[in-house]
Amino acid sequence: MSPVNPYDDAATARAVIDDTGVVLHWNEGASRLLGHPPEGVVGRPAADLLADGSQDEFPKPGDARWHGVLKLRHRDGHVVSARVLARRRGPDDGRPAGWLAVAALDSVPDPADDPLVNLALTQSPCAMLIFDEQLRLCGVNDAMARLTMVPPEHLLGLRLTDIDSHPEYAKYEENLRRVLVTGKPHEVETFQPVPGETHPQAWLARVARLTGPDGRIRGVCASVHDFTEQHRARERLQLVNEASVRIGTTLDVTSTAQELAQVCVPVLADFVSVDLLDPGEHGGEHPDRPLPPVALRRAAHTSITPGCPEAVAEPGRLDDYPAGSPQAECLVTGRAIVTTVPSGDGEGWRSLDEVPFRGVREDGVHSMLCVPLQARGATLGVAVFARFRSPVPFTHEDVLLAEEVTARAAVCIDNARRYSRERETTLTLQRSLLPRQLPPTAAVQAASRYLPAARAGVGGDWFDVIPLSGMRVAMVVGDVVGHGIQASATMGRLRTAVRTLADIDLAPDELLTHLDDLVVRLSDESGGDGTGEVGATCLYAVYDPVSRRCTLARAGHPPPVLVPPDGPPHHVELPSGPPLGVGGLPFESAELDLSEGSVLAFYTDGLIESRERDGDTGIALLCETLAAAPPGTSSAALDQTCDRVLRTLLPPGGAADDVALLLARARGLPPSRVATWDIPADPALVAPVRKQVLDQLATWSLTEASFTTELVVSELVTNAIRYGAPPIRLRLIHDATTLICEVSDTSHTAPHLRRAKTWDEGGRGLLLVAQLTQRWGSRHTAEGKTIWAELALLDQG
Structure with a gap:
């Protein structure tokens, strides 16, 4: 018989038995194990191969898997003890239903005496430590010896706290003691600095208790795995995740640039600066590829050093970067550029302009990474990453990570830039549509304030004081639903309509009826998709200083607050009326007699309502604030009251909605x-x-x-x-x-x-x-x- 290839399937005894117990297949390994050739076994009951007393051990038809030791009868009559592993195979795979049995001699050496097992433990690539019940080191394999760089014989018999007094060793020994007592496995992550590396070496130690055959606790073992690459990959993913969460929390360009710098220090660089192109230098738009010299304005910077002494330019400063500078080359080529100076003295930048590169020489920057900030086909600026404390220059992985983070930040910066530009345009439109100053009238003394929303965008709040015939005066405050240019434009149309209707001296309820018809027509003209639907609220009042009577009507607007000269402030009870744009519903007027010196406060809901406060609470707070207003009948006193109201009712960060406030002190004609x-x-x-x-x-x-x-x-x-x-x-x-x-x-x-x-x-x-x-x-x-x-x-x- 030819020699057996140890890697051939024939070296393993295999047999296939159907559900009736008949042998269907018998390989060469089975022939060697029991001496029976295939033709002497195939087609016969498998039970004939069992020695006396082993029939009950055979797997049952309902089992899916079976393992055990069987006594088998050799061809020459002696009994062979074999370890058998049998698994069921069904007809679903195209083969007859039955069992596939694999057998081997029941002669397993004791692992403690097996030299192969001992060699595996010693030469395993996984570093291992073995401690006895006193937590003294009694075994170190070759991989661990290479890590400690100390011969094992010098470590055996010592505890970890004997080997080193570092707190990490004491902490690690405490974990060993916990596993020894509780028996629960434990995992510990440790980090060890490596000379010449930016990041420390990361190790994962798995600790388990060792128990003898008699159940006695013999000690603990620890296997140590190097997971530095996995740890660094996790850090990179964490940085990208933090960038997506922390960058772009506001729609402010400077804040977004500062968030980019803060996210990347110190994980990616020791110093980060963000410099943006001035759109005004390029006709109001950002170019695809600017040409040197490039004018960049510092938007933000952050350093690992407190106080950021490496920054040579203060935020808001404009510097020119000539051709050949990393910033200019980065913007011209549109790709990241890594510049390394091995000596760390900035010699490579000595020929450039003195001021922008002074920090390169003085602070020992040895590696600099410039990444363009690009979004939607436009170049917004450049992010500069510098290393001076970390000795390792930027790698290709660092470049990819920086590009990923800056790409996210660039979109946020562009969103903030677009929002700021639209907001400024809307504010300009809003200011042009609102009265620059209130007209002087003999009927009232007036003061006003308008504040755009801090976050939601400029809305359509407006106010006005309109002189009428007979020394009378009309006072109006309104609020268009929505924000943005559309709301401001609608506000301008409604304000013009109110002034036109007031000029023909319509009563307040009639004026609101005509204004409601106009809003309905504006909504109809905007189309049927609902995107241009117009809605608004309004309060209109006419005061006659001769009769000292004020006639008011409102369309879904908050009622005014009256501050009489001899009593506490209170809101005026008025019929509410439907908001403008509902159509077909009437408005009602109410008359109010005003004493000399009475103050009427008109406002929009952005003043009294917020996430923390409802409208009723806001009106009550407004009344308290007006009651505590400084005394006086001058215009300056009214201005001070306006400022006091805004400080009291609005949060420090600004209102969530537009705020319009109009205070009018009534005068009477003798x-x-x-x-x-x-x-x-x-x-x-x-x-x-x-x-x-x-x-x-x-x-x-x-x-x-x-x-x-x-x-x-x-x-x-x-x-x-x-x-x-x-x-x-x-x-x-x-x-x-x-x-x-x-x-x-x-x-x-x-x-x-x-x-x-x-x-x-x-x-x-x-x-x-x-x-x-x-x-x-x-x-x-x-x-x-x-x-x-x-x-x-x-x-x-």
């Missing part, structure tokens, strides 16, 4: 400044009326305005008698700079200017009034109409 006459509907009695008007002007010391006033009164009264309906009333209102003449009747027909022809006998009266007065107009009232004209007293004489 009765001595108003004169009223009931006019009979008789043209012959106009002369006595003119005489009464001249006498009143003399009482007011306004004789310089007598001629003009007499003509205007004569024309307006005559027109009311001819074309109006009684009763007719004439009222003169005297302000410090203005004289107002009003004629009211019960007719709803409004006059209008027209150019009279040469042969016309009339039609020139209103044209004369328009030429003699500062402005004139008409307004509808509940009883009819009022024609009014204003004369500027400063222009007289």
